[in-house]
C-alpha cells in the first residue's frame with residue numbers, strides 16, 4: 163500500500179461483504195417462498211424479503227464502489243486522501259442509516275414505516291429499488307456528496323489520470339441520477355418514466371464508467387501493461403456506453419404509455435448496448451494476453467477476466483435477448499427479466515467489486531497477494547458462485563420461456579397462477595443453485611482466514 | 624519463423640471476420656474470411672488464424688444449427704419445451720463460441736497461436 167489513507171477501503175469492503183451475505187440469505191428465503199408460499203409467513207412476507215434482498219444488493223454495491231474509490235484514488239492521485247476522517251465518519255453514518263432502514267423494513271409494516279419517517283412531507287417511497295424512506299434517501303445524498311467532495315478534492319489536487327477522472331465522472335453521475343428518486347409525480351406514466359432515470363441510467367450508463375475504471379486499474383496492476391494502451395480503450399468503452407445507454411433507456415418505454423417512437427429508438431439504441439460490454443471483454447483479454455509480468459495474485463486476475471466475460475453474458479447477451487420491442491412485447495416482466503437482472507448485476511457489478519477486493523485486500527493486510535492456499539480457496543469460491551449464477555440464470559430463462567409460451571404466446575393462453583404451477587420445477591432448481599451460491603459465498607469468506615506461506619512477485623525479466 | 628506486418632494484419636483481419644461471422648455479419652463474414660484464407664501460405668501465422676476461424680465457424684454452425692434443428696424435429700415445433708431447450712441452448716453455446724473467437728482475435732493481434740509456441 164502506497165498511501166496510508168487507502169486502508170479506509172478495508173472498512174468499506176468488510177461492510178460490503180457482510181451485507182452481501184445478508185442479501186444472499188434473503189435471496190435463498192425468497193427462492194424458497196417461490197415454491198413454499200407460506201414459508202416464514204407472516205414474519206417475513208415475500209414483498210418484504212424481496213425489498214431487503216434488492217436494497218441490500220444496492221447498498222453493499224455502493225459500499226463496494228466507495229471502498230474501491232478510497233483505495234484507488236490516492237494511488238492514482240499520488241497523494242493521501244483529502245480527508246480520511248470524513249471518509250470514516252461517512253462510513254458509520256451510511257452503515258447505521260442502512261442498517262436502520264433494513265430493520266425498518268423487517269420490523270414494522272411498510273405503511274407504518276412511511277408514516278413514522280414522515281413520507282407524506284415528500285413522498286418518495288413505494289417504488290422498486292427506491293423503497294427507502296425519504297430521510298434515508300436524504301442521508302444517501304449527504305453521504306454521496308461528502309464522498310464525492312472527498313474523492314474529488316483528492317483527484318483535483320493530485321495527479322490526474324484517465325482512470326480516476328472516468329471514475330469520478332461515473333460517481334458524480336451516480337449521485338446526480340439518484341436525485342430523480344425524489345421526483346415522484348402523481349401520473350403513473352411519468353412516475354415510471356423518471357424511475358428508469360435512476361435504475362437504467364445507473365446500470366446501463368454511469369455505473370459502466372465506474373466498472374470500466376476499476377477493471378482498468380486492477381488490470382494495469384496485475385499485468386504491468388502500459389497506461390497509454392489502457393486509456394485508449396477506456397475512451398472508446400465509455401463513449402460507446404453513453405451513446406448506446408442514454409437513448410437506450412427507451413427499451414423501458416415500450417409499453418408504459420409513452421409515445422410509440424420509443425419502440426424504434428429504444429430498440430435501435432439498446433441493441434447497441436452490448437458493444438461496450440463486448441469491448442470490455444476484448445480489452446481485458448487483450449491486456450492479460452499482453453501482460454508484462456506474472457503477478458502473484460492469480461485470484462485477482464481470474465476475477466478481472468471473469469467480470470469481463472460474465473458482464474458480457476449477463477448484460478450484453480441476456481440483455482439483447484429481450485431488448486427488441488417485438489420480443490419484449492412477449493417477455494416484458496417475465497422470469498426472462500429476472501434471469502437477465504441476476505446475471506447482469508452479478509457479472510458486472512458484484513464481480514467488479516470482488517475483483518477490487520481480491521486485488522487490494524491482501525495489500526491492505528500487508529502482503530502482495532494472499533498465500534497460495536488462500537488463493538485456491540478464493541478461486542473455488544469464484545467458480546462456485548459464478549457457475550451457480552449461470553445455472554440460476556439458465557433455470558430462470560427456462561421458466562421464462564415456458565411462461566411466455568403458456569401465458570402469452572399460445573393460442574389458448576392460461577392464467578398467470580396456472581402458469582406458475584407449471585414452471586415450479588424450475589423454481590426448485592433455482593433454489594438449489596441458490597444454495598450452492600450461498601456455499602460459494604461462505605467459501606469466499608473462509609478464504610480470508612486461510613493461513614499459508616506468503617507469495618512474492620517474481621522479479622521482472 | 625518471422626512474421627511480417629502484412630501477415631500480422633491479415634491474421635488480425637481473419638480473426639476479426641471470424642468474429643463478425645459469429646455476430647453481426649453471418650455469411651458475409653465467412654465469405655470475407657475465405658477470401659483472406661486464399662491469400663495465405665501454409666505455415667504462416669495468417670494461414671493459422673484464417674484456418675482457425677474457418678474451423679470455429681464450421682463447428683459453431685454445425686453445433687448450433689444441427690443440434691437446434693434436431694431439438695425442433697424431436698421435440699415438435701408446437702411444444703413449449705422445444706423452445707425452452709432451443710433458445711437456452713442456442714444463446715449459451717453461441718456466446719461460448721463468441722468468447723472463444725474473442726480470445727482468438729486477441730491472440731492474432733499479438734501474432735501468437737492459441738497455445739504458446
Ligand code: HEM
Nearest residue numbers: 365413432435477481482484485494495499503506507510
Ligand atoms: C450491467 C448492466 C445491466 C444490469 C445490472 C441490468 C439489470 C436489469 C434489471 C435488474 C432489470 C429489471 C428491472 C425491473 O423491471 O425491475 C433489467 C431490465 C431490462 N434490461 Fe437490463 N441490465 C443491464 C444491462 C442491460 C443491457 C446491456 C440490455 C440490452 C442490451 C438490457 C436490457 C434490459 C431490458 C430490455 C429490460 C426490461 C425487461 C422487461 O421488459 O421486463 N439490460 N435490467
Ligand code: HEM
Nearest residue numbers: 189190192193216499500503504507508512592593596599
Ligand atoms: C449476487 C447474487 C444475486 C444478485 C446480484 C441478485 C439480484 C437480484 C435482483 C436485481 C432482483 C430483482 C429482479 C428484477 O427486478 O427482475 C432479484 C430478485 C430476486 N432474487 Fe436475487 N440476486 C442474487 C442472488 C439470489 C439468490 C442466490 C437467490 C435465491 C435462490 C435469489 C432469488 C431472488 C428472487 C426469488 C427474487 C424475486 C424475483 C421476483 O420478484 O420474481 N437471488 N435479485
Ligand SMILES: [Fe+2]
Nearest residue numbers: 362366411413
Ligand atoms: Fe435498461
